[in-house]
Amino acid sequence: MTTLEVIAPATGEVVGSYPAATADEVAEAVRQARSAASWWDGLGFAGRARRLDAWRRRIARGADELAELIHREMGKPRADAMLEIAMALEHLSWTTRHAGAVLGPSQRRPTSLTLNHKCTVEYRPLGVVGVIGPWNYPVFTPLGSLSAALAAGNTVVFKPSEYTPGVGAWLGNAFREAVDGPPVLRVVTGAGSTGAALCRSGVDKIGFTGSTATGRRVAAACAETLTPVLMECGGKDALLVDADADLDAAADAAVWGGMSNAGQTCLAVERVYVHRDVYETFLDKVVALARGIRAGKQIGPVTMPGQVEVIDSHIHDALDRGGRAVLGGPDAVRGRFVQPTILADVPEDSAAVTEETFGPTLTVTAVSDMDTAVELTNRSRFGLGATVFSRRNGPAIARRIRSGAVSVNAFVAHASIPSLPLGGVGDSGYGRVHGADGLREFAYARATTVQRFPSPLPLTSFYRPPWADAVVRVIVAVRHGLW
Structure with a gap:
């Protein structure tokens, strides 16, 4: 055996x-x-x-x-x-x-x-x-x-x-x-x-x-x-932060969404798009929170050996293309344990933005407005979930995102509520x-019909009377706009 x-x-x-x-x-x-x-x-x-x-x-x-x-x-x-x-x-x-x-x-x-x-x-x-x-x-x-x-x-x-x-x-x-x-x-x-x-x-x-x-x-x-x-x-879920967002709550959601389970979550936050008016403040809050998270304590190891190479390659590719590591970086990958890594100024065509990383990393990008944030979010071939933080416009932003679900002002709430369907579009799959x-x-689905009484208008017979066909023509005209 x-x-x-x-x-x-x-x-x-x-x-x-x-x-x-x-x-x-x-x-x-x-x-x-x-x-x-x-x-x-x-x-x-x-x-x-x-x-x-x-x-x-x-x-x-x-x-x-x-x-x-x-x-x-x-x-x-x-x-x-x-x-x-x-x-x-x-x-x-x-x-x-x-x-x-x-x-x-x-x-x-x-x-x-x-x-x-x-x-x-x-x-x-x-x-x-x-x-x-x-x-x-x-x-x-x-x-x-x-x-x-x-x-x-x-x-x-x-x-x-x-x-x-x-x-x-x-x-x-x-x-x-x-x-x-x-x-x-x-x-x-x-x-x-x-x-x-x-x-x-x-x-x-x-x-x-x-x-x-x-x-x-x-x-x-x-x-x-x-x-x-x-x-x-899989997924490549984004978190969108508007200028009027609760930045403390949004930063906490970004860190938990990106780092919990060592980032090994199909619904993990992997990309963050932040209104430029609050970008620096938000980035400082994210870094401060993520700095207190350590692999081997609050998060575990990377389970699949081959995934360590993927994470490492995404970090290096982002940096080679002009991105910068504001926390972590190449030295964060130590065997099966990967320390939290926050990447800024990462080009949108880099692997860290386009491919599923499945590790404790985030790309954080400044955008001029939420129109741009939605457009960049929807560029992905994945469409599993998304998160939006905005006090005034959250639902309106959420409706424009192409994904199986969106949570507003909370991370992945839709997955924890049993009555809601969970699933994606595009490369994130199909079905719920x-x-x-x-x-x-x-x-x-099985349909069943039971005839309760004979129809006064016999239609499904080769021997239906001529008047039945005349009645059908009248019904078509009356019910479907010919008269």
């Missing part, structure tokens, strides 16, 4: 070993999940809700253990891991409580030509859903898809990231402890080949979260079997998790 060793990024120690599932083993997991699908669907929304609530309580009871596991496998501080778990449980609770109202039968109105029909729409489960999760938020992010897929009535095969397989296995074990019955949630661990096998396994949909580059490979593999995909990919939109991603 091939195994997958987990290396703690902070220490280099082996902290776990898990099986690397083969294509045959993935196929067997999907087969078992499919065999459980009719039972799980048959429980109905209320029956599934009771079981998902039991899973949620089991996760809550083991939160300290789970937070420690997150810390060991991917390096984030335990307190941040606990915050992630808390947000994930809020989303699981919302999804469980609202699935029936969102997906259950609802009536639709017929037209004047079909008044004799009762019309309903309901959202039925797809069957078996494959979920491919990331390592940077190994509970919060995959649980968005897991909870929606399960609440909708699907069974799930979950492949966690190869950097955090223990977290995924823990969630699967917690589900088995809390929920009796057939294998509704199966976990398969492994690297890219395991994920590719899941894409080709015949599941009814894939929910993927990861980099845009990996997302393209996932989409290509799924295209072979016309398997639909939910894509939550969270909220009603996230539930509908894992179901298909």
Whole structure:
């Protein structure tokens, strides 16, 4: 059996070993999940809700253990891991409580030509859903898809990231402890080949979260079997600061948004555009706050070894092109730990502005007005999220930004509110998790009509009387503007 060793990024120690599932083993997991699908669907929304609530309580009871596991496998501080778990449980609770109202039968109105029909729409489960999760938020992010897929009535095969397989296995074990019955949630661990096998396994949909580059490979593999995909990919999110902004709050949001989780967040603030009237004051505040953040204390190491090279190359490219490091710089990269780095005067065509850095760095740029800030924000091929700080014009600025979501006067509030959809446009992906939109991603719409009485206007028959055609002509003229 091939195994997958987990290396703690902070220490280099082996902290776990898990099986690397083969294509045959993935196929067997999907087969078992499919065999459980009719039972799980048959429980109905209320029956599934009771079981998902039991899973949620089991996760809550083991939160300290789970937070420690997150810390060991991917390096984030335990307190941040606990915050992630808390947000994930809020989303699981919302999804469980609202699935029936969102997906259950609802009536639709017929037209004047079909008044004799009762019309309903309901959202039925797809069957078996494959979920491919990331390592940077190994509970919060995959649980968005897991909870929606399960609440909708699907069974799930979950492949966690190869950097955090223990977290995924823990969630699967917690589900088995809390929920009796057939294998509704199966976990398969492994690297890219395991994920590719899941894409080709015949599941009814894939929910993927990861980099845009990996997302393209996932989409290509799924295209072979016309398997639909939910894509939550990378970002290059901007924070816009208007002249009337609360600069203390905006600076705090920029530093947390850019540096928390060592910048390893798809929704991280990577670019900041500041009105020139307050630029110097804002930059001083950001530097002062970021100077108190240290890798190894408030933020953890860079989890993926190869990402250190990307971060380092972006810093060097920015400086080579005329930018300046007002905090950090090339010396900030020390092994797997990267100290906060603030870059100013960085050209807009540099890698630090155009490509996802995924590290604790910010580019801070002065702009003449918010029109320019919006234009520069929208130049990116990514469109995941954005943040706007303005006392008077925040919503108006937000409406002009091309992204899946915008938060005004707070960083990434939209991701923490369970009723709101989360997802991007452009290279940030397609489809949505969270909220009603996230539930509908894992179901298909089924329309049903029931004829209540024979139509007084018989139209769908070869033997309809001539007068019926005359009535149709009158209806067209009256209802659609010919008379």
